[in-house]
Amino acid sequence: MDSTKKLDKKTLSKSFNLWFWGALTCFSQEHMQTFGYMASMLPILKKLYPKHEDQVNAIHAYTAFFNTNPMLGSVIVGITASMEEARANGKGIDGETINDMRAGLMGPIAGIGDSLIDGTLIPILLGIALGMSSGGSPVGAIFYIVVWVLLAYFGQRFLYFRGYKLGDKAVEFLVGEQGAAVRRAIGTVGAMVVGGVLASWVNVTTSLKLYNSNGKVFLNLQNQLDSIFPGLLTVLITIFCWWLMSKKHVSAIWTMLILVAISFVGVLVGFFNPGLSY
Amino acid sequence: MTINWFQAAILGLFACLCSNSCMAGQAVGNYTIGRPLVGGLVCGLVLGDLKLGIACGVAMQLVYIALVTPGGTVSADVRAISYIGIPLAMVAISSRGMNPLGTSAANLAKSVGTLVGTVGTVLYYAVATMNLVWQSFGWKDVEKGRLQNLYGVNFGWPWVSHLIFSFVPTMLLTHFGASAVTALRNALPMDGIPMKTLFTVGGMLPCVGIAILLRQIVNKPMDFVPFLVGFTFCASLKLNLVSVTIVSLLFAAIMYEVQMAESKKVVVSASAGDDDDDEEEEDI
Numbered sequence: 001m002d003s004t005k006k007l008d009k010k011t012l013s014k015s016f017n018l019w020f021w022g023a024l025t026c027f028s029q030e031h032m033q034t035f036g037y038m039a040s041m042l043p044i045l046k047k048l049y050p051k052h053e054d055q056v057n058a059i060h061a062y063t064a065f066f067n068t069n070p071m072l073g074s075v076i077v078g079i080t081a082s083m084e085e086a087r088a089n090g091k092g093i094d095g096e097t098i099n100d101m102r103a104g105l106m107g108p109i110a111g112i113g114d115s116l117i118d119g120t121l122i123p124i125l126l127g128i129a130l131g132m133s134s135g136g137s138p139v140g141a142i143f144y145i146v147v148w149v150l151l152a153y154f155g156q157r158f159l160y161f162r163g164y165k166l167g168d169k170a171v172e173f174l175v176g177e178q179g180a181a182v183r184r185a186i187g188t189v190g191a192m193v194v195g196g197v198l199a200s201w202v203n204v205t206t207s208l209k210l211y212n213s214n215g216k217v218f219l220n221l222q223n224q225l226d227s228i229f230p231g232l233l234t235v236l237i238t239i240f241c242w243w244l245m246s247k248k249h250v251s252a253i254w255t256m257l258i259l260v261a262i263s264f265v266g267v268l269v270g271f272f273n274p275g276l277s278y
Numbered sequence: 279m280t281i282n283w284f285q286a287a288i289l290g291l292f293a294c295l296c297s298n299s300c301m302a303g304q305a306v307g308n309y310t311i312g313r314p315l316v317g318g319l320v321c322g323l324v325l326g327d328l329k330l331g332i333a334c335g336v337a338m339q340l341v342y343i344a345l346v347t348p349g350g351t352v353s354a355d356v357r358a359i360s361y362i363g364i365p366l367a368m369v370a371i372s373s374r375g376m377n378p379l380g381t382s383a384a385n386l387a388k389s390v391g392t393l394v395g396t397v398g399t400v401l402y403y404a405v406a407t408m409n410l411v412w413q414s415f416g417w418k419d420v421e422k423g424r425l426q427n428l429y430g431v432n433f434g435w436p437w438v439s440h441l442i443f444s445f446v447p448t449m450l451l452t453h454f455g456a457s458a459v460t461a462l463r464n465a466l467p468m469d470g471i472p473m474k475t476l477f478t479v480g481g482m483l484p485c486v487g488i489a490i491l492l493r494q495i496v497n498k499p500m501d502f503v504p505f506l507v508g509f510t511f512c513a514s515l516k517l518n519l520v521s522v523t524i525v526s527l528l529f530a531a532i533m534y535e536v537q538m539a540e541s542k543k544v545v546v547s548a549s550a551g552d553d554d555d556d557e558e559e560e561d562i
Contacts, residue, residue, distance in 0.1 A: 018432075020303055020304075020305065021302075021303035021306075021433075022303065022432050022433055023303070023304050024298065024299050024300060024303075024304050024308070025299060025300070025301060025303075025432050025433055025436050026299065026409050026412055026413060026416070026431055026432045026433075026435070026436045027298065027299030027405075027406055027409060027436075028299075028406045028407065028409040028410045028413055029403070029406050029407070030410060030413075031413055034413075035413060035416055035428065035431055035432045036432055038416075038420075038428055038432075039428050039429055039431075039432040039433070042425060042426075042428060042429070045425075046425075052423065052425075053423070055423075055425055056420075056423040056425065059420060059425060060420075063417075063420060070304040070305075071304070071305065111494050114491065114494050115491065115494055115495050118491065119491045119494075119495070120523070122309070123343050123519065124519050124520060124523060126313070126315065126339060126343055127343075127518070127519045128520075129315055130315065130336055130339060130340070133315065133318075133332050133335070133336050134336060135379065136328075136329035136330070136332045136333045136378060136379055137332065138319050138322070138328060138332055140315065140332075140336075141315050141316050141318065141319040141332065141335065142319070144310075144313065144315060144316065145310055145316060148305075148309065148310055149305065149306060149310055152305035152306075152309065152310075153305065156305065177537075177538075177541040178538070178541075180537065180541075181533075181534050181537035181538045181541065182534065184533050184534070184537050185530035185531070185533045185534040185537070186530065187495050187501070187504075188504045188526060188529050188530045188533045189523065189526045189527060189529075189530045190491075190495050191492075191495045191496070191501065191504035191505040191508065192504045192505065192507055192508030192511075192522060192523075192525070192526035192529065193508060193519065193522055193523055193526060194488060194491050194492065194495065194505060194508065195504070195505040195506060195507065195508025195509035195510075195511075195512070195522075196508040196509065196511055196512040196517070196519050196522035196523075197343060197488065197519065198484075198485075198488050198509055198512075199508075199509045199510075199511075199512030199513035200512045200518070200519060201340050201343050201484060202481070202482075202484045202485060202488070203481070204481055204482055204485070229510075229513075229514075230513040230514050231509060231513035231514075234485065234513075235506070235509060237482055237485045238485040238488050238489050238492070239489075239502075241485050241486050241488075241489035242489040242492045242493060242496065244489075245489055245490065245493055246492075246493045246496075252486055252490060253396075253399070255486050255489070256396065256479075256483065256486055259479055259482050259483070259485075259486065260475065260479050262482075263475045263478035263479045263482065264471070264475045266478060267471055267474045267475050267478055268471065272474070272478040273474060273478075
């Protein structure tokens with residue numbers, strides 16, 4: 001008698017869809033994606049454990065805090081689906097193994113996801129879309145909706161099923177040496193594109209000009225800075241913000257308030273002037 | 279331009295769908311409906327001025343092009359930017375009779391959007407805090423074994439948080455805020471110190487977003503190099519982003535090979551052999 005339990009495609013799809021639509025619906029600062037995770041594991045537990053008490057026991061592997069990049073994070077849900085299947089078949093996996101795997105993956109996946117999706121893919125898509133919409137045309141917005149939603153849905157679906165197929169072998173790949181090398185490589189792409197995004201869309205300039213006694217400009221600071229390195233002020237402000245947040249542990253909100261203070265003083269002394277009027 | 283109750287209610291619904299802990303899911307809600315560019319499209323359709331809506335959306339999207347929420351900390355709230363800020367900016371621009379595609383209209387949109395977006399983070403934390411109530415229901419359900427109820431905890435109850443902190447504020451602020459915005463603009467002239475400061479800050483705010491991303495990428499000073507190279511490609515050589523991505527793939531490929539060669543060297547020197555396990559790894 002073959003009593004091996006196997007998850008069918010329908011159950012896995014249901015679990016994936018619950019994650020796709022519900023990873024962050026019941027979000028709180030304290031538990032973040034924990035409830036989204038539990039909800040997406042329910043169909044799997046119901047399929048694997050006919051007895052209600054076994055389901056209740058099994059859910060306790062997923063009550064620990066969970067938070068990651070929800071896009072790439074679907075690979076983790078897929079991996080746990082496969083590990084849960086192994087647990088149900090008595091393959092020497094317990095709740096703690098599953099929990100350790102989740103806890104070990106959520107950090108690296110969040111790091112890759114934020115730089116790859118939020119820092120690279122989305123700015124590129126938005127960059128293209130903004131160009132298409134710059135004359136007030138809806139084409140760019142529609143382009144972004146269609147391309148991103150299709151990419152997000154099928155990309156996450158692919159990752160989920162990939163995670164399920166590879167199971168804990170995926171962990172080895174994601175946090176092993178090869179994973180580290182891939183992360184470094186992706187980090188390079190992310191860093192370069194983020195630099196490009198900064199240069200393309202952000203432009204901090206000074207309006208400081210010094211006049212000689214005849215009223216002629218003898219120092220146009222922005223021109224001088226541009227001849228040294230175009231965009232110098234933009235880079236400096238960004239690195240300053242990075243320094244505040246990562247070295248001085250200032251929160252994003254306070255960093256913004258510091259920028260407000262800098263702008264205010266800058267406007268008062270004539271260093272900044274957006275040059276607007278009605 | 280005025281915003282009637284019906285229009286305000288539609289905007290309120292979209293606010294529920296898109297804000298973090300978004301009822302339409304992260305990819306469709308926060309990352310699609312919540313983007314100012316998409317918000318501009320929706321607001322344009324709802325308020326009946328598509329061109330102006332898109333123009334405001336484009337302007338605000340520029341500020342928030344690299345918006346991330348690492349570890350659930352937000353510096354700006356997408357519901358406030360896209361479904362409170364954009365409608366108010368549209369009213370302000372049209373009530374002044376400005377050219378919707380002009381620079382000053384865009385800057386006005388940016389200043390309204392960033393202000394509302396920053397203040398709107400209050401709504402984000404309010405929803406997240408209220409969800410703790412539903413989660414406490416959830417923990418009881420887990421304890422008592424009522425697993426079926428978890429669906430309600432995750433997909434049903436949070437609507438109440440959003441009704442109170444997304445739907446109602448958006449509806450009230452867009453309906454009544456329209457006249458307030460006009461009054462505020464009269465009180466604060468564009469060439470006064472407060473507005474100049476606001477615009478200057480608006481220009482710098484994306485730096486914070488980028489810096490948040492950098493915090494994830496940069497661990498040691500050397501990590502700044504690829505960032506600065508990417509910046510130089512765009513700022514000095516005027517490449518576009520797709521081109522920069524392609525160049526960066528070359529560096530990524532080299533980086534991968536170097537890392538793999540290094541880790542192999544360690545393996546070989548430690549215990550020779552076992553290095554034939556690299557198949558099809560580049561399909562991320």
